[in-house]
Amino acid sequence: MNFGEVLSKAWKIIWKNKVLWIFGILASCGRSSGGSGGRGNFNLPSNGNLNLPKGENPFSNSQIPDIDKLGQNFEKLFTNGNEPQWGFIIGLICLIFFIAIIFAFLSTIGRIGLIRGTVMADNGQEPLTFGQVWTSSLPYFWKVFFLNLLFGLVIMLAMLIVLIPLIIFAFGTMGIGLLCIIPLLCLFIPLTMILNVILEQANVAMVVEDLGIWASVVRGWNVCRENIGPVAVVALVIIFGGGIAGFIIALPLLLVLVPLLVVVFSQDQSVMTTGLATSGVLLCCLMPVVIGLQGILQSYIGSIWTLTFVRLTAPKPVESEFPPSVTVLN
Template sequence: MDIAAIFKRAWEITWKHKGLWVLGFLANCSGGGSQGSSNISRIPEYKIGGGEFPEIERWFQSVPDETWIIIGIAVVCGLLLLALLFWVLAAIGNGGLIAGFQMAETGESVTLGSAFQQGISYFWKLLVIQLIIGLASLLVFGSGIIGGVLFSILTLGLGLICLIPFICLLVPIGIAISIYTLLTQIALIVEELDIGAAFRRAWEIFRSNPGQIILMGLILGVGGFVVGLILAIPFVLMALPFVAGLVMGTDTSSLTGLTMTMIGILLYLPVLLIAGAIMRTFITGSWTLTYRDLIKAKTA
């Protein structure tokens, strides 16, 4: 397997068929599929003393508790529906990306509409694959966590030391499961298999080529992490006006700095979304081409 050739071809398809970027954006709706990190910085806390906004306080106090409960339930339901929508869009986007790269490799015309239609046609099967692997992972990891907690309680906390290696293994195991899930989805679309056959085929490819798959995963994972760090640098720079305003210590400087920071973030957000969509398109395409190369080598 020529990794350099795969990356070159994946980038050529990514750049040529820019409509796939839309599917990359949709695939990113789940928040998964790419490696990275998020840091939560502490923001200075400002407290407003009671009585500064009496009308607002009286309005909040006049709202019955039952109303707040209804509002809370509505917000939770809305968030759940939004998460479900993002999950559906991500599945369609991921399926469309795989199908788009497959069409490009087989010489078919690749358009956003055709790839999106393919994503919709495979949606339910992709959803079932995610549910099966997700529930199986939840069962295994959940049982392990519960067992570990009980073991720690019975050993008065000393068992936690024995669980450290297991905890350290969770990250690579999680990454391996993510790769296997993607390979199963690729097998489903590229070879037009049913769900059971796709699981078996992906496991066969995974088991027969562990070194090549791990190497590809490391390159894409580390590369994605580095690109993510580079894309995060502007956020640090955009925070400088706000920090400078806080250092100056006046209300005007703080408000001006905050305004400049927020404007910068709003202007940079589209760039970040486009870059993320391109990166997701390239990564999914690289895995699709990798799978095609591996099955060719196996049948050769």
């Protein structure tokens, strides 16, 4: 396989068909946590200051001011006196579950769109439109969705089966068993990477060759097993190159922390308000840029995996039985 051709062709496809960036943004919904964010509020006293002597550092005792009040307020969200607020707890769980389902749906349609769009562009069906890629992706939605869902459940179940006995053993041995967990966790990292590579090829096989769930897994495994070298090279390029690119893309978000640091070490209420407002504005301005760049990166990675599968599974040209210099006489 020509690695340079795959990398350059993938970039040409997503650059010429920028509609794939949208599917890259959708696909990235299931690849990272997206954004976290606190409210930026430490429940400061309502009188507008911390009532501390001038020059005293409120963090000199390694504690956040009013941390007790913060804990009490947080506890009140889940309890009413001594009784748990089951309605609020169940509602929160349902909300988290609903958001997770939405993200899984968006990630699935984004993943399929990248595969379909890349194959269509590679076959010369350019320029692509959003409706064209979207419509051609829908028939594969449920198969890809359940494939990735089952994969996640199997990984989670395997980790629970292995880790729960080790955790119990660690408690039973007063923490000495933790020495067994650390090497196991280190083993899980490369193992998970390998399984993710197989999953990527299984997803592409399902969409490109219209296979069922189990047949796609077998096909992905066979492609990886029969082409260990090329797949490993592509995986390393994506893992390290994509990791570096993702880190660079996320760097601007560090600017959000600068005003927060001023807030942490300031005792002036106006400075705190200004710092929090500045962080909020920076976050709102930078997040669309970061999400967009992450979508471009994800579309590029998805195109690379798709072209890798297509190139590795393409029929090899049949060599002539006779050398070119030999003339066959009747």
